[in-house]
Amino acid sequence: MRMVDLIEKKRNGKTLTEQEIRWIIKGYTENTIEDYQMSALLMAIYFQGMNQVEASTLTTAMVESGDQVDLSEINGVKVDKHSTGGVGDTTTIILAPLVASVGVPVAKMSGRGLGHTGGTLDKLEAIPGFHIEFTNEEFINNVNEHKIAVIGQSGNLTPADKKIYALRDVTATVNSIPLIASSIMSKKIAAGSDAIVLDVKVGSGAFMKDNEQATELAKTMVDIGSQVNRQTMAVVSDMSQPLGRAIGNALEIKEAINVLRGEGPEDLTELVLTLGSQMVVLGQQANDLDEARQMLEQAIQSGKALDKLKEFIVIQGGDESIVDNPDKLPQAKFEIQLPAKESGFVSEMTADQIGVASMKLGAGRETKDQEINMAVGIILNKKIGDAVKEGESLLTIYSDTKDIEETKEILYNSIIISDKSTKPTLIHSIITG
Numbered sequence: 523m524r525m526v527d528l529i530e531k532k533r534n535g536k537t538l539t540e541q542e543i544r545w546i547i548k549g550y551t552e553n554t555i556e557d558y559q560m561s562a563l564l565m566a567i568y569f570q571g572m573n574q575v576e577a578s579t580l581t582t583a584m585v586e587s588g589d590q591v592d593l594s595e596i597n598g599v600k601v602d603k604h605s606t607g608g609v610g611d612t613t614t615i616i617l618a619p620l621v622a623s624v625g626v627p628v629a630k631m632s633g634r635g636l637g638h639t640g641g642t643l644d645k646l647e648a649i650p651g652f653h654i655e656f657t658n659e660e661f662i663n664n665v666n667e668h669k670i671a672v673i674g675q676s677g678n679l680t681p682a683d684k685k686i687y688a689l690r691d692v693t694a695t696v697n698s699i700p701l702i703a704s705s706i707m708s709k710k711i712a713a714g715s716d717a718i719v720l721d722v723k724v725g726s727g728a729f730m731k732d733n734e735q736a737t738e739l740a741k742t743m744v745d746i747g748s749q750v751n752r753q754t755m756a757v758v759s760d761m762s763q764p765l766g767r768a769i770g771n772a773l774e775i776k777e778a779i780n781v782l783r784g785e786g787p788e789d790l791t792e793l794v795l796t797l798g799s800q801m802v803v804l805g806q807q808a809n810d811l812d813e814a815r816q817m818l819e820q821a822i823q824s825g826k827a828l829d830k831l832k833e834f835i836v837i838q839g840g841d842e843s844i845v846d847n848p849d850k851l852p853q854a855k856f857e858i859q860l861p862a863k864e865s866g867f868v869s870e871m872t873a874d875q876i877g878v879a880s881m882k883l884g885a886g887r888e889t890k891d892q893e894i895n896m897a898v899g900i901i902l903n904k905k906i907g908d909a910v911k912e913g914e915s916l917l918t919i920y921s922d923t924k925d926i927e928e929t930k931e932i933l934y935n936s937i938i939i940s941d942k943s944t945k946p947t948l949i950h951s952i953i954t955g
Contacts, residue, residue: 626805652840725762727873770899907945
C-alpha cells in the first residue's frame, strides 16, 4: 500500500476502504507517513468529502490510536455531553450537578480553553481550592458514591487526532464536516461513555455560521455514534449572541449558581433543561423527555441541584461556601458600563467579537501558555430584541485596568442597534439516531 495512491484515490472522489484508512492513521501516528502526504490527503478530503462509513472508520481508527477510558466499574448508564463551543457557554458546569442530582452518573473528562474564555476546567478552577487531579480509582469511586466527578483529559487520548488537528490548523482544512465530526466523536468515544448528547452551535459565535452546515455536522456525528454503538443525539442551538449574560470565568460560575437557584437567564436555563432532559432519558432515569424535564425542574426548585453542586465542589477540594456567597470568587478591580450611543432595539450581536473583547481583558488565552485572569469579563445587560435608550448600559465590563479603549471599540462594533425587535430562535433542531 502506498500513500500516494491513496491520496490520488481520494482526490478522484473514490471511497477509501476500512483497511486503507486504518493503515493511514497507524502510519501517521507512528511517523511513517510524512506531514506533507497527510496534508495532501486532508485537502483531498476537504474537497471530496467522506461517506458515513469512511467517517466512522476514521473515527474508530483515531480512537484506537491511543488510550481508551474504561468506565465499566461505574454503575449505571454514563452519559457524556459535548458542545462545539461558543461564547458564554456554561452548560457543562450547570448540567453536571443537575443531572447527577436525579441519578445520572456524570464521569466527565474536560479540557482547557484557548480563545474567548477558559475551558470548563479553567472556569471550575475559579473556585478556590478546586482541583481536577485524581487517580483513576478515585475518579470512579467519586462517581459511584456521588454520581459526579470531573477530571482533566488523558495525555494519550486520541493522539492521531491531536496530530491531524494540528496539521489541519495550518493547512486550511479545519472546516471539513467529516474531519470535524470524526475529531469530536473520537474524543467522546475514547472517553468511555455509553451515550453522548451533542450541543452543536450555529451563528456568529460558533464554528458553523449557518444552520444547514450545523445540521449536517450534527447528523454526521449522530450517525458516527450509531455506527460505533453509542446512543447519540444532537441539539442544534443558537450562538448568534453569547449564551446567557456572563462571559468570563468567575462570572460564569456565578451565573451557573444562579441557574441552579432557578434565577438564571432564560436562554441558558432553557438550553440546560433541553440538553439535560435528553441526558436523563439516555441515562434511563426517565421514560420520556417530559418526565425528565419535570425531574430537573423539581431538582432546581427543591434545592437538590444546588446541594449537588456543593457536594461536587467539596469532593474536588473546593470551597463550597462560594455557592451561598459568590463574592468569595475572584473579583475584578473595576466595573465599567458601556452606554448605548442611540435608542432603539439591539438587533445584532457579533458573538465571537464579544468573546475576543473578553479575551483582551484577560479572560481567555491567545497562546496556550498564557495565564487566565479569573475575575475579568463581561455581563450583558441587553441582548438581541431588547429595547435600549441612549445612555443606558448595554453591558458591564469587569476589568483590572481602566485602560480598555480597544475593548470598548470592539464591543461597540459588535452590537447593532436598530428600529427592529426580533429575538433569535434558541433551539433550531433536535437530531436523534
